[in-house]
Amino acid sequence: MKGSLIVLCVFIVGCVLGTTGILPADWQNSHLSTYVLYALMLQVGLNIGSNPNLKNLVKEIRWKFLLIPLATISGTLLFSACASFLLTKWSVFDCMAVGSGFAYYSLSSILITQFKEASLGIQLATELGTIALLANIFREMMALLGTPLLVRYFGKLAPISAAGVNSMDVVLPMISRFSGKEMIPVAIFHGILIDLSVPFFVSLFCRL
Amino acid sequence: MFTIIGIMFTGVAIGYLFKNISFLKKTEKTISCTIVLLLFILGISIGSNKQIIDNLGTFGWQAAIIAVSATCGSILASWMVLKLFFKKGGKQ
Numbered sequence: 219m220k221g222s223l224i225v226l227c228v229f230i231v232g233c234v235l236g237t238t239g240i241l242p243a244d245w246q247n248s249h250l251s252t253y254v255l256y257a258l259m260l261q262v263g264l265n266i267g268s269n270p271n272l273k274n275l276v277k278e279i280r281w282k283f284l285l286i287p288l289a290t291i292s293g294t295l296l297f298s299a300c301a302s303f304l305l306t307k308w309s310v311f312d313c314m315a316v317g318s319g320f321a322y323y324s325l326s327s328i329l330i331t332q333f334k335e336a337s338l339g340i341q342l343a344t345e346l347g348t349i350a351l352l353a354n355i356f357r358e359m360m361a362l363l364g365t366p367l368l369v370r371y372f373g374k375l376a377p378i379s380a381a382g383v384n385s386m387d388v389v390l391p392m393i394s395r396f397s398g399k400e401m402i403p404v405a406i407f408h409g410i411l412i413d414l415s416v417p418f419f420v421s422l423f424c425r426l
Numbered sequence: 427m428f429t430i431i432g433i434m435f436t437g438v439a440i441g442y443l444f445k446n447i448s449f450l451k452k453t454e455k456t457i458s459c460t461i462v463l464l465l466f467i468l469g470i471s472i473g474s475n476k477q478i479i480d481n482l483g484t485f486g487w488q489a490a491i492i493a494v495s496a497t498c499g500s501i502l503a504s505w506m507v508l509k510l511f512f513k514k515g516g517k518q
Contacts, residue, residue, distance in 0.1 A: 221458065225465050232466040236473020251467045258460045259430050263437015265453040268445040282511050289503035297499025301492045308488075316489075317496040348481050352489030355472070357497050362465075372505040375512070379504035380497050387430060388464065391457045410431065 222363040229359070255387065262390055266402055275403055283404050287411040290379040294320065295419070308346065311426040316350045318419035320382030320412045321361065323354035326420055333424035358384050365392040374398060378405050383416065385409040 235241070269275065298317025302310045315334075319326025331347030338346065361368075361381035368376040374397035381389035386409025393405045441450055472478050 225462055228462050229465040229469040232469020233473035234469075236470040236475070237479055239474065241470065241474060251464065251471065254460060254464050254467060255430065256433050258457065258464060259434040260437040261453050261457045261460060263434040263439075264441040264450055265437075265457060266434075267438035267441020267443075268450040268453070269441075270445070272442065285507045285511055286504060289507040290500045293499035293501070293503025294496045295499075296503075297495040298492055300499075301495040304491050305488055313492055316492045344477075345481075345485065348477060349485050349489045349492065351478065352482070352485055353493040353496070355468075356490055356493035360493065360497050362461075368501060372501050373508040375504040375508045376501045379500040382500070386434075388461060391454070391461060395454075406434075 222366065226359075226363055259387060262387070265391075265394075269399065271399065275400060278400055279403050279407070283407060284411075286375055286378060286404060287408050287415075289375075290320070290382065290408065290412060291318075291415060291419075293379065294318065294382070308349075311423045312346055315420050315423035316346065316353050318416065318423060319350050319354040319357075320416055321354045321357040322383045322413065322416045323351050323358065325416055326354055327351035329417060329420045330424060333421055337424075354382075357382060358388065361389050362392060365389065365396050369396040374401055375404075378408050381405075381409075383409050383413045385412070 266272065266275075294317050295314050298314045299310050301317070302308060302313040305313060308316075312334075315330055316326070319330075327347045327350040330350045331343050334343035334346055357380070361377060361384060364380065365377040368380055377389065377393050377397060378385045378401065381393070384390075385393060385405040390402065390405055390409075394402050397405075441453075444450060
């Protein structure tokens with residue numbers, strides 16, 4: 219829990235620092251976060267590779283692991299649809315399009331803004347894109363910060379589902395620590411499948 | 427995405443080949459530091475993005491509703507999968 223609080227504090231400090239505008243103007247165009255993500259993935263790989271139980275980890279992979287991405291997708295879509303009862307401004311499918319970002323905020327917001335421009339107009343499409351961006355950042359933060367609690371109350375699969383696409387990158391170290399190392403292949407597998415499903419579902423619900 | 431997966435598997439290969447080097451046993455610490463750095467950068471990107479900051483009041487709660495319900499839905503669904511199909515391995 220302490221680790222989560224540190225992450226949250228650092229994140230907030232970053233936000234505040236960003237709003238002050240003391241950073242160079244070309245900050246947005248630099249690919250620093252991409253390179254840091256690459257560095258993270260290399261370390262995650264090193265950590266998995268140097269694990270003495272690597273062979274057992276691979277042997278543990280079962281067909282029933284496919285049920286986890288299915289659960290993530292069906293649970294997310296069903297409850298996103300329910301959210302539209304509270305948000306009268308948006309249709310069921312708008313809410314499902316936002317939900318089917320599965321925490322992939324950069325891609326889902328761009329896709330929604332593009333796909334929705336034809337039917338909603340640029341103003342509303344940008345609004346829905348911004349909502350998608352925020353909602354999927356919130357989801358990533360909830361998964362990242364909430365993993366210890368999710369494992370305790372909803373079992374070792376809960377953080378994998380909550381993390382969506384991030385179960386294979388940003389949230390993977392937390393999953394490995396709290397759900398157990400044996401969940402690493404499941405989490406990576408889940409992340410890849412969900413990642414592939416994002417463009418599919420977002421474009422589907424934008425068209426409906 | 428494939429770059430990310432590729433980099434990770436490169437890491438797996440290197441880690442497997444050099445698993446006896448003590449430096450590799452410290453990766454959990456460096457991973458935590460990298461995540462903190464990544465979130466710091468994400469924070470700066472969000473803070474310096476006028477589109478997000480200006481609209482946080484108007485769109486923030488709508489985004490929060492969808493985010494919370496979507497996350498809860500996936501958590502409940504995976505909890506059901508755990509109870510129904512993973513009981514045997516569910517001991518912790």
